[in-house]
Amino acid sequence: MDILFVFLLCSVFLLVMFSGYPVAFVLGGVAVAFAALGTFLDGFSIDADMASLRMIGFVANRIFDSISSYSLIPISMFIFMGMMLDKSGVAERLLKQMHKVLRVIPGGMAVSVILIGVVLAASTGIIGASVVLLATIAMPAMRAAGYDDKLGLGTVGATGCLGILIPPSIMLIVMGDQLQIPVGDLFRGALLPGLLLALLYICYAIFTAIRRPDLATAMPLDPNSSLGDMLRGLVGSLLAPLLLVFAVLGSIIFGIATPTEASGIGAAGATLLAVASKRLSWSDFQEVCENTAITTAFLFALIFGASCFSVVLRGYGGDELIEAGLHAIALPPIGTLILILAIVFLLGFFLDWMEIILIVAPLVLPVLTSLGYEPAWVAILLAICLQTSFLTPPVGMALFYLKNTVPDVSISQIYRAVIPFIAMQIGILVLVMAFPGFVSW
Amino acid sequence: SAESLDIQSAWPLTMPASGANADYLGTLLNSASDGSLEVKVYSAGKLVPSLQIFDAVQQGTLDAGITSPLYVAGRFPAVQLFGGIPFGPDALTHAGWIYEGGGREIWEEIYAKQGVKTIPCGLMDSEAGGWYNFEINSIDDFKGKKLRFAGLAGEAMAKVGASIVLLPGGEIYPSMEKGIIDGTELSMPAIDITLGLQQVGKYYYLPGWHQPAAMNELIVNMDKWNSLSESQQDLIEASCKAVNLKSVLSTLTQNADAVDTFEAAGVEIKSFPPEVLDALQAAFDGTISEQVENDPDFKRVWESLQAYRASAAAWTERR
Amino acid sequence: MHILVIFLERVVRLVGQAGALFLPLLMITILVNVVARYVFGIGSIEIEELQWHLNAVAVMSCLAWAYQRDAHVRVDALHARMSPRTRAVVELCGVLFLLLPFLWFVTGSSWKIFEYSWKLKEGSPMPSGLPARYIIKFVMAAGLSLLFVQGIAVALKSILTLLPSSARKG
Numbered sequence: 062m063d064i065l066f067v068f069l070l071c072s073v074f075l076l077v078m079f080s081g082y083p084v085a086f087v088l089g090g091v092a093v094a095f096a097a098l099g100t101f102l103d104g105f106s107i108d109a110d111m112a113s114l115r116m117i118g119f120v121a122n123r124i125f126d127s128i129s130s131y132s133l134i135p136i137s138m139f140i141f142m143g144m145m146l147d148k149s150g151v152a153e154r155l156l157k158q159m160h161k162v163l164r165v166i167p168g169g170m171a172v173s174v175i176l177i178g179v180v181l182a183a184s185t186g187i188i189g190a191s192v193v194l195l196a197t198i199a200m201p202a203m204r205a206a207g208y209d210d211k212l213g214l215g216t217v218g219a220t221g222c223l224g225i226l227i228p229p230s231i232m233l234i235v236m237g238d239q240l241q242i243p244v245g246d247l248f249r250g251a252l253l254p255g256l257l258l259a260l261l262y263i264c265y266a267i268f269t270a271i272r273r274p275d276l277a278t279a280m281p282l283d284p285n286s287s288l289g290d291m292l293r294g295l296v297g298s299l300l301a302p303l304l305l306v307f308a309v310l311g312s313i314i315f316g317i318a319t320p321t322e323a324s325g326i327g328a329a330g331a332t333l334l335a336v337a338s339k340r341l342s343w344s345d346f347q348e349v350c351e352n353t354a355i356t357t358a359f360l361f362a363l364i365f366g367a368s369c370f371s372v373v374l375r376g377y378g379g380d381e382l383i384e385a386g387l388h389a390i391a392l393p394p395i396g397t398l399i400l401i402l403a404i405v406f407l408l409g410f411f412l413d414w415m416e417i418i419l420i421v422a423p424l425v426l427p428v429l430t431s432l433g434y435e436p437a438w439v440a441i442l443l444a445i446c447l448q449t450s451f452l453t454p455p456v457g458m459a460l461f462y463l464k465n466t467v468p469d470v471s472i473s474q475i476y477r478a479v480i481p482f483i484a485m486q487i488g489i490l491v492l493v494m495a496f497p498g499f500v501s502w
Numbered sequence: 503s504a505e506s507l508d509i510q511s512a513w514p515l516t517m518p519a520s521g522a523n524a525d526y527l528g529t530l531l532n533s534a535s536d537g538s539l540e541v542k543v544y545s546a547g548k549l550v551p552s553l554q555i556f557d558a559v560q561q562g563t564l565d566a567g568i569t570s571p572l573y574v575a576g577r578f579p580a581v582q583l584f585g586g587i588p589f590g591p592d593a594l595t596h597a598g599w600i601y602e603g604g605g606r607e608i609w610e611e612i613y614a615k616q617g618v619k620t621i622p623c624g625l626m627d628s629e630a631g632g633w634y635n636f637e638i639n640s641i642d643d644f645k646g647k648k649l650r651f652a653g654l655a656g657e658a659m660a661k662v663g664a665s666i667v668l669l670p671g672g673e674i675y676p677s678m679e680k681g682i683i684d685g686t687e688l689s690m691p692a693i694d695i696t697l698g699l700q701q702v703g704k705y706y707y708l709p710g711w712h713q714p715a716a717m718n719e720l721i722v723n724m725d726k727w728n729s730l731s732e733s734q735q736d737l738i739e740a741s742c743k744a745v746n747l748k749s750v751l752s753t754l755t756q757n758a759d760a761v762d763t764f765e766a767a768g769v770e771i772k773s774f775p776p777e778v779l780d781a782l783q784a785a786f787d788g789t790i791s792e793q794v795e796n797d798p799d800f801k802r803v804w805e806s807l808q809a810y811r812a813s814a815a816a817w818t819e820r821r
Numbered sequence: 822m823h824i825l826v827i828f829l830e831r832v833v834r835l836v837g838q839a840g841a842l843f844l845p846l847l848m849i850t851i852l853v854n855v856v857a858r859y860v861f862g863i864g865s866i867e868i869e870e871l872q873w874h875l876n877a878v879a880v881m882s883c884l885a886w887a888y889q890r891d892a893h894v895r896v897d898a899l900h901a902r903m904s905p906r907t908r909a910v911v912e913l914c915g916v917l918f919l920l921l922p923f924l925w926f927v928t929g930s931s932w933k934i935f936e937y938s939w940k941l942k943e944g945s946p947m948p949s950g951l952p953a954r955y956i957i958k959f960v961m962a963a964g965l966s967l968l969f970v971q972g973i974a975v976a977l978k979s980i981l982t983l984l985p986s987s988a989r990k991g
């Protein structure tokens with residue numbers, strides 16, 4: 062009986078989600094409807110386990126627990142840091158300088174987009190802003206240089222998503238909170254896989270350009286300015302943000318400060334940079350505060366909605382069902398791991414990382430650690446796997462951002478453009494599975 | 503038909519003593535009630551976050567919870583004394599005070615006003631004195647040190663000059679490893695070992711002055727409690743007594759094994775010098791007199807404890 | 822009806838704008854905490870607790886405003902292709918059958934939690950922590966109620982979109 066209701070609950074959620082109504086409210090609303098169904102069934106003495114409207118009473122307790130959590134404070138501060146750096150114009154200047162220098166090598170403009178993407182990724186934990194920023198600045202430049210749209214779109218979309226893996230990452234903060242894994246360990250563990258992924262993207266861009274020079278044209282240096290000047294300009298615009306990023310990430314990864322302390326310092330440092338670049342008016346500052354608060358609020362709304370959904374799912378015995386199911390299949394441990402990663406990959410077609418981490422990860426992680434796997438390693442594998450959810454249709458946030466920013470391409474063009482990058486992400490996933498040393502160093 | 507009782511534990515059911523108690527209580531009630539009770543025990547956080555269990559039981563959204571009175575110190579400062587007292591008596595005397603010395607009556611009275619029934623459930627042996635990365639030879643050694651310490655003991659620590667840090671549970675190990683904190687109080691060795699601090703802590707101090715004994719509680723929504731038959735109520739009461747015995751006995755060898763493991767891992771086991779304890783006791787006395795002054799219930803509980811300790815002293819101090 | 826929507830949305834916006842300014846306060850609080858601890862060796866339980874208090878205020882006061890500014894994540898695949906009228910229908914049904922029922926129960930229990938905390942004059946479990954924990958419980962209940970209000974405003978706006986244009990004036 063339970064299995065029917067669990068199946069119904071999940072499929073109704075997926076269906077209603079496609080109406081386009083905000084996901085957080087769909088999670089909460091569908092859960093309340095099913096809780097009411099539980100109460101109704103109870104009236105007919107049909108056993109719906111514990112599911113009932115009474116359970117919704119737990120949700121406010123859970124919401125209070127989320128807003129009073131120390132481990133979630135860095136979310137708002139890292140978003141603030143990213144938005145402030147965005148306002149300071151650092152990334153734009155950097156991209157212009159780098160384009161100038163790197164245009165001589167095959168695929169050089171794509172390479173510079175990827176490098177800037179890494180800097181952006183290391184300064185914020187959200188991806189929306191970086192996809193939009195890269196698409197706004199880089200797409201016109203690459204088109205003007207005769208780059209193929211497929212390479213350009215794929216590079217921009219995939220690179221913009223690096224921020225969710227390369228620390229600081231909101232995804233890893235939420236994961237650490239949910240799974241009780243130290244955030245510093247997760248940041249440290251995600252660093253090498255994230256950088257490797259970026260390196261792989263770079264190799265791909267160069268290789269594509271060498272194989273098909275017509276797709277990514279190399280260009281001569283601008284005769285009006287000397288290479289030395291350009292390099293000096295590049296170093297000048299790179300120095301301050303890189304120092305900030307190293308200070309913030311270094312102090313977390315090497316444990317000089319707690320994640321909360323480092324995030325506050327990062328936010329303040331980015332504000333100083335913006336002030337120093339003389340581009341920060343009071344209204345800019347207010348805008349950064351407001352956009353940060355709104356982004357943080359929608360992330361928390363998803364936490365609240367997913368919390369409500371999980372509690373009703375549990376009321377119908379969903380977590381026991383999944384645990385029993387995974388144990389019943391009786392695969393060898395590595396088989397269970399691959400199965401779970403495959404499920405997460407497939408769920409990523411329809412769901413966002415947030416729903417997957419909040420609802421699915423707490424169900425599967427105990428099963429995996431009971432098989433003897435290191436929790437931090439499993440968490441990083443999940444994180445790499447979840448990166449694909451941004452790029453896989455039909456629900457991929459990076460795809461939507463890209464389509465909105467570059468309206469003259471079709472969504473199917475974008476789908477095709479990101480396929481090689483998804484393949485590279487899976488490649489890194491396999492690599493990290495084979496060599497856990499990339500995570501625990 | 504069977505009466506159902508959903509119990510949320512404040513600790514993972516796999517945790518020695520405190521968590522295992524909840525699991526044991528559920529098994530015991532299900533089998534001993536011969537089917538008249540249908541008990542389901544939920545592991546930490548499955549329904550309600552640990553610190554919100556009291557609210558959920560009070561409102562009746564949750565039937566019952568196994569938790570610690572320390573967790574409601576912000577709501578009822580007085581009851582935290584049942585959950586563990588710095589420089590308090592040992593487990594036997596602590597339980598003696600609660601069951602035979604009038605402690606329990608006050609405890610029940612305070613909760614009954616809130617519509618909550620409480621039953622002592624989970625007697626705990628002494629905690630350890632904590633993990634430190636520095637040696638403690640005089641009280642000045644605490645000055646400016648970053649320590650994770652909770653409750654009344656944390657206040658006393660702050661009074662002697664330590665800088666108290668509040669950290670989420672998952673951050674304790676890395677913070678200790680990286681030196682973000684210089685020391686932390688945790689629990690008893692059998693529970694401490696699950697966090698693996700022996701790999702990062704240099705010194706382990708025994709015994710813990712901050713909690714020589716503790717009592718956890720089973721709290722039940724009063725309407726739910728009243729809906730149970732008298733025999734069901736008696737069964738729950740008796741089962742909790744069984745839990746107390748199992749809880750306090752289960753950890754003797756577990757603690758010993760854990761301490762052996764710590765030593766083998768190169769941790770130095772030490773004890774606090776008497777003059778450090780005297781200074782901490784003086785700081786704690788200051789904290790207590792503030793609390794006694796601020797809260798009449800706290801005063802009542804504190805005086806009840808002092809009276810019981812005095813009345814038993816001629817025997818307990820000479821054992 | 823039109824004026825009511827404008828009024829409700831203005832309240833939501835003002836609360837959100839005020840709440841957003843708690844973020845720089847949080848940043849400063851963290852800085853003060855860091856400097857006090859690492860430079861002067863002083864730790865304060867109040868300042869540590871203040872951090873999540875400030876964060877909670879920012880989050881809860883912007884929940885409703887985020888909906889007003891359409892910042893909550895949606896699955897755009899079909900939504901982007903819908904006509905304005907179809908979108909209005911989706912929004913109206915979403916508010917009536919998903920958002921409001923969800924908030925009805927959750928907001929109700931939040932107010933109960935606040936009321937109880939207020940009755941007890943609940944403080945931090947640490948004696949020298951921040952005294953008035955009921956303030957944050959109030960902020961939680963108020964923030965969810967504000968989202969409820971914003972939900973009503975969105976529903977009214979959707980109805981206005983769906984009404985024939987001649988009826989909208991009244």
Ligand code: NA
Binds near residue numbers: 187230
């Ligand atoms: Na990042």
Ligand code: NA
Binds near residue numbers: 409412453456457458
């Ligand atoms: Na996807």
